[in-house]
Amino acid sequence: MAPRVAIIGAGFGGLCMAIRLQREGITSYTVFEKGATVGGTWRDNSYPGAACDIPSHLYSYSFERYTSWTRRYPAQSEILGYLEHCADKYDVRRKIRFNTEVATATFTGTAWRVTTRDGAAEDFDVVVAAVGQLNRPHLPDIPGMSTFEGVAFHSARWNHDHDLTGRDVAVIGTGSSAAQFIPEVAKRARALKVFQRTPNWVIPKPDAEFGPLARKAFRYVPGLQRAYREWIYRYAENTLYPALARGWSTDLLRRRALAHLHDQVKDPELRAKLTPDYPPGCKRVVIDSRFYPALTRPNVEVVTEKITRIAPQGIETADGRLHEVGTIVYGTGFRSTEFLVPMKITGRGGADLHEQWRDGAEAYLGISVPNFPNLFLLYGPNTNLGHNSIIFMIECQVAHIMNCLPYLAARGPMEVRPETMAAWTRQLNRAMERMVWGAGCQSWYKTAGGRITNNWPGPTTLYRRLTARPPARAYRFG
Ligand code: N01
Helix, strand or coil: CCEEEEEEEEHHHHHHHHHHHHCCCCEEEEECCCCCCCHHHHHHHHHHHCEECCCCCCCCCCCCCCCCCEECCCCCCHHHHHHHHHHHHHCCHHHECCCCEEEEEEEEECEEEEEECCEEEECEEEECCCCCCCCCEEECCCHHHHHCCEEEHHHEEEEECCCCCCCCEEEEEHHHHHHHHHHHHHHHHEEEEEEEECCEEEECCCCCEHHHHHEEEEHHHCCCHHHHHHHHHHHHHHHHHHHHHCCCCHHHHHHHHHHHHHHHHHHHHHHHHHHCCCCCCCCEEEEEHHHHHHEEEEEEECCCEEEEEEECEEEEECCCEEEEEEEEEEECCCCCCCCCCCCCEEEEEEEEEHHHHCCCCCCCCCEECCCCCCEEECCCCCCCCCCCCCCHHHHHHHHHHHHHHHHHHCCCCEEEEEHHHHHHHHHHHHHHCCCHHHHCCCCCECCCCEEEECCCCCHHHHHHHHHHCCCHHEECCC
């Protein structure tokens, strides 16, 4: 009998899992989705200018080539359209329970009992958690935040009812999200103050619309889409990855970013503010061509003084200035190291997943956790990338889980062996040593204790090989 599978989340990961099951004829699955539509982070991040900085043809499933991409880098609305298209084409939408948030998952010895916030409970053989790494907004802990008398919101919960036209606006944060919405806010606001704590390395995003000829070619020339996708993938793997591994292209990346800064920012004082003092790639490189020009507009000021307090009228900085604004947008990122929070996941013998992960989340292949049989993670610990498409990683993970299903169906619940997990962690730590992420910067890749729990330190080709290995030796059964 086919296993009963609970999938948590209907973003890129959850949909990929559902589609693979559906295509293999396994229909005994349910997708739990807390929101009202598919899309996950691409549904939640609807801020003006939201787009992907990975090219459309690579930021999509390998099995679902799409002829509707209108540009090299997809806008958020296009990605959502793509995911809606996939949900319909593969007929998985009817298996999704929308507005249904999973509260707990408990291993009973033979099955997983999944309960939802509305109190309903149901048993499954397998749980696939596909909630992503960037699903919970991080709001900073700045004194006085609650006293602010204007309108404040986080970039992932954009207040579309609040028109910014003619207003005095502050943006806190200058990561990849802020870099995308700052140009849009700058166009509308009377005055915009950008509070930058740490400058980022920024490289250009060579975006362009596909002309009618290119779109026709992608539609009708056999193999063109596949070849184009392969080319982008290889390019990222062979030029960007070595920069993150402190290899041959490190200096190239630095020079590219500095040249971009010099081209777009002529004022030496502003340029100095925007020049990072840590190696490129240590924090996620921002890929954007519109960010710097927005910062040079006459109505925009980049503030680098430390924020000391939020006052009713605005933001106070360490130099004693009060920056009066009526709107604060928090572009302050996500609670990225708190995997699977706020769900309570209880494994064999009452093991609590978050207790087990108190020093940082870890999972074999980023997928399986000792003491948690038949629980699989998509986009789990140490599977994020700084250089290539996360959809590639998700497809590797789904393939691994699909390989596991016949084993657990035949031999009972499967759980990664403790010695496999220990060897995995050792290898990961060794590989991590050469990566640039440890080079003295703070980033969302790390826990407060400095452990890198989010990123995959190898080439993605290696990850594909490792996840494709037959699972029997790594797991124990029953
Ligand atoms: O978040 P971030 P993000 N006081 O964590 C600042 C993905 N993404 O939403 O650097 C002052 O990168 C913080 O400062 P610092 C992508 O992977 C993908 O922008 O910590 N400032 C930083 O500037 C990306 O990396 C796409 O010193 C404070 C900012 O807030 C990830 O999402 C598009 C502060 C947070 O930056 C997250 O990006 C967009 C404080 N107390 C995003 N606390 C694609 O195109 C935080 N900050 C695929």
